[in-house]
Amino acid sequence: MALSRAVPNLAFRRLRGSRSPAEFAAAVRRAAREIGEQVACDARYVGRVEAGEIRCPNYAYERVFLHMFPGLSLADLGFSAREAVRGRRPAAVAAGAPPPLAAFTTRNDEGSDVLRRAFMTGGTATLATASLGLGGPSAVAIPAPRSAHRVGDAEVRAVEEAVRQIRLLDDRHGAEGLYKRATQPLRTAYALLDAGVTARRSTADRLHNGAGELAISVGWLAHDSGRFDDARSHYAEALATARMAGDAALEAHAFCNASFLARDAGCYREAVRAAQAGLRAAAPLDSDRLRALLTLREAGAWAGLGDRAACSEALGRAHSHFGRGPSEGDPEWMSFFGEPELEAQEARCWSLLGDWSRAARHAQRATVLQDPHFARNLALYRTQLAGNLARAGHPDEAAAEIRRVEESLGGVESARIRNLLGETRRAIAAAR
Template identity: 65%
Template sequence: MLPSPASSVPPANTAIRRLRGDRSPAEFAAAVRRAAREIGEQVSCDARYVGRLESGEIRCPNYAYERVFRHMFPGLTPADLGFAPRQAVRGRRTAVPPATPLDPTYEESDVQRRAFMTAGPAAFATALLPGADPPARAGADEVAAVHEAVRQIRLHDDRHGGDGLYTHATGALRGAYRLLDETTHSQATAAGLASGAGELAISVGWLAHDSGRLPEARSHYAEALATARMAADPALEVHAFCNTSFLARDAGRHQEAVRAAQAAQLLARDLGSSRLLSLLALREAGGLAGLGERRRCELVLARAHSLYARGPGDADPPWMSFFGEAELAGLEAQAWAALGKHDRAAGAARHAVRLQDPHFVRNLALYQAELAINLRRSGDGAEAATVAGSARRLLPGVRSARVRTMLTTV
């Protein structure tokens, strides 16, 4: 049973409101983004996010925002900033140390409960749950609900992986498309629903990809592409092509990976994000490496580094929050490995391991597995065994069939 409206209203965060001072929410959001760039973080803070902070809807920000706020307000703890303890917000057992992998069933049930029952606007309860009838007319609440579903999925997936969440997320996806197809709404609402449904299709496709359901992932990405084209949304189309390229590479369809990445780059030229173009270049490099096109791959990798070095910008899409220097090094390692250059792959993978935030267990496990494999193939069996042991210790905290398969191989 859903909590009553009165019991689900969180207390306002007066500390953040005081710290904002005379600045407007938009001005404060701009200050947050500037602070993030100063420490190499990437956040997509806007006036709406500031409003959610001040209203208490966001009881505890994610790790990237926490680091930014610590940089902006040195000496203040999360409690001083008006935030609740992370364990209380995420339902974790206080007896479990933060570095210990959590029980998957416990965390998964908590994530599903928060993401699809209580975390978003009231429309979650009526529009996105499987079997629920959509309202006669959709509006801002329904648009917000769809976008909140996307955010919650990404929040969980960033930390551990997609296993276990896929089936439930497909129900939310069906609900999002029912809102788009079966309700009356304004043109602005239609655009918001289309954007949210397309992003949700990509998120669900990624959950399928990460949990080993490659045909389902391809279907969801195709659905997102169709939605993007019908809505004339180039940013959504770029995202769908980007994920399609990654999936094609993992499935061994290297020409498709190159074509999808190149199509995305053509569309992305007008979006103003160097970091996005860097990621898309890395997707192209992955496909070229699979084709054995060493020279072309090297040129594209150099372009990816040059674009990345231009730094983050306000035009960087929110879904790229995962793309930092560690991911750049990890994708480069995969390209070198596909070309058989295992010494260079090991060097890049070692860099990725060193840079990766340890809270993101799946990616850390992935980079360690890649490092161990490339060390072994380059002849350094002793270090490979040490790294493999470290990677195996992360196994209980990884809910990603894709990464668990690599770890098992290691």
């Protein structure tokens, strides 16, 4: 059965007006924050909508678009009806033929926390595809190659979407319930790399980047779950992928997370070296925000070593980079890095140096500035604030913060937060 040709969405293009795709994507992300949603919209997504590749947005994007353009329907925005896009599978699929990507990109029930797996044969290899549907309306599948040694745009887009969904689910629920399930799409992504790609260099580059970013995302889930050895392995895998592909942005990201992991593991000199290596990789990139985060990683490592002067100098550089503002070159994964995270990272530096009152002031700012929609980050910031207050001699205020954290955790599962809560309770008891 022939595939229908994508029809450009001219209505959506008119709504963008004179704004560039990146500027419009930024407006979409701002609108999402206004209504408590989170979407990983970038210029590429806008281009896919305008090209007609996305005939109907998922439910999160639908809510954002209708908020941005009150009074307009999805049809007014140039989209097709959802039932027309996500209808019954073709008869060939029902009869047992390998399903296309669209057959797996279907609506999940809200609140589902299971990883749906299907197995499909592509050419000479049998590869697993995995859907992630925890707490969200859309599932993501990574399909097997359509034939031996042929991987195309559909597979690469699926890898990229898997990365976005893992990040979204982590923001809302934490890592523990997600880590083991997220390793399946990672294995599939690297199997696609092994299967070979089309002759188009751009497709190969995107697949390497997507697989590397997926390795970092899964590594972070391991990191946040307290599985440091697993996290180190995944970050190393991402770094190797970046080096093989000559991808400076991916290399900087891998070093950024490796530095964070080394600091949490108490390997502070390793954390310094990884942060500095990340800064070298990021030098040619147009992203002061990325350089700010890497410099914060370096500052935290110096703090762990007890070098107050080097920490203060690095914090000054981080603030200088951050003050230059965002740019179109900022990586998509850095959507979490705003002023709340800047304050929280600085608080961590001062706590490592034993300056508890100063740490508490920065942690307090982080909790005030943080969007409540990011439940895991807000719980983390409040737990850090409580620990700093307890050690600064304010156990009652610390206990009040702990109660707020416990009341707000809900479905958030993070070993890191649980460990911090335990440490903070012990600090409160000691202070009393």
